[in-house]
Amino acid sequence: MTELDADSLREYYRKFAQLEATDTSPIYAAWASGVAQDDEVIKHLPDLPKPKRQANLLFAAARHLGAGEGDYAALRTWLLEHWEMTRDLMLARSTQTNEAGRCAVLLPALAQIERPISLIEVGASAGLCLYPDRYSYTYTTESGPVTLHPKDGPSTVALACELTNAPPPDRIPEVAWRTGIDLNPIDITDGDQQEWLRSLIWPEHELRRDRLSAAASIVSAEPPRLVPGDLLETVDSVLSEAPAQTQKVVFHSAVLAYVEPAERERFAVLMRSRDDVVWISNEGGGVLPEIGAQVDREKDGRFVLAVDGRVIALTGPHGQSFEGLD
Structure with missing residues (x-):
């Protein structure tokens, strides 16, 4: 992972928290803010194709697999323990929200x-x-x-x-x-x-x-x-x-x-x-x-x-x- 990749992802997750999630999902706002500041989680994301690095997909995959809806500390622990299965699901699925x-x-x-x-x-x-x-x-x-x-x-x-x-x-x-x-x-x-x-x-x-x-x-x-x-x-x-x-x-x-x-x-x-x-x-x-x-x-x-x-x-x-x- 290059530092450019990491900086780009940090900025994307910061913006997701501030512009997309703040007024509609306090949980996702906290999670995205947490990811933006977490080098240990960020370093896993560039291994995914660019369309698969998005917050909606990461968070949906984690919840789908049983991460729950707790604070960021709980999500972080779960992701680091279950990254391979989360990654596999993110590769297999996409954000096909059907509203x-x-x-x-x-x-x-x-x-x-x-x-x-x-x-x-x-x-x-x-x-x-x-x-x-x-x-x-x-x-x-x-x-x-x-x-x-x-x-x-x-x-x-x-x-x-x-x-x-x-x-x-x-x-x-x-x-x-x-x-x-x-x-x-x-x-x-x-x-x-x-x-x-x-x-x-x-x-x-x-x-x-x-x-x-x-x-x-x-x-x-x-x-x-x-x-x-x-x-x-x-x-x-x-x-x-x-x-x-x-x-x-x-x-x-x-x-x-x-x-x-x-x-x-x-x-x-x-x-x-x-x-x-x-x-x-x-x-x-x-x-x-x-x-x-x-x-x-x-x-x-x-x-x-x-x-x-x-x-x-x-x-x-x-x-x-x-x-x-x-």
Whole structure:
């Protein structure tokens, strides 16, 4: 390990603690701060490929294997005693967080589409976000709450979203066909893979774990088609299979940050070239620079939601808020 590697990792874990975890997970904030100052733990991380060094993956793997949710001293002791098994799991798994709550910020864009939809998710994980038509929604607005249910009645998955500076959606569109693309799709009917998704949810987020369980139950009853493959190599062939007379929609949420910048740009160029596709992106502000540059103020950790490359809102990373920018 070079000192440059160590310094880069220390800075990454410091920033993770300060910018990502402080307000949402005191446990992860303390753990990340601890790793940033711990040469003994830091020295193990450069042996992993760069995408595998991230805090979310390290902490999820440790909890999945039984490290518990105690203070950093307890985590440190556990990691040093169980590093080989932790490393093996980190190499085998990835951060495929599948947050059904994000459907609440996708729905205002999807509801603008009148025709039945062919829905294609890039980076689908287990495909829980491919079922926006099976969930219930409550939008908190300045004039009061607005609730929408699937056509067959209230869902066991109830998503809440604070909506400002935008009208709430007035309908749940018809999804006629759905397919996901992922390098390593997760089988939601497999208990161990479902438990991995639970481990990826941060310790204090019990509501999200309950939501995962409820969404998994719905999706397990009718599992989606998930195509293994790279987004650039696979999306055109999947699009060619979409039924005629439907509107093709390609969407992704918190996915492209894990793709190399050059590939992100190639994907954006591909999406802009397809005039038969509605492209919905919901990513961090710096992930797609041409989209992020349209927002002229601080994003405060929120995602940028864009339709066909045009920004329409800032959104909470778990679907908890939608601030219109039109």
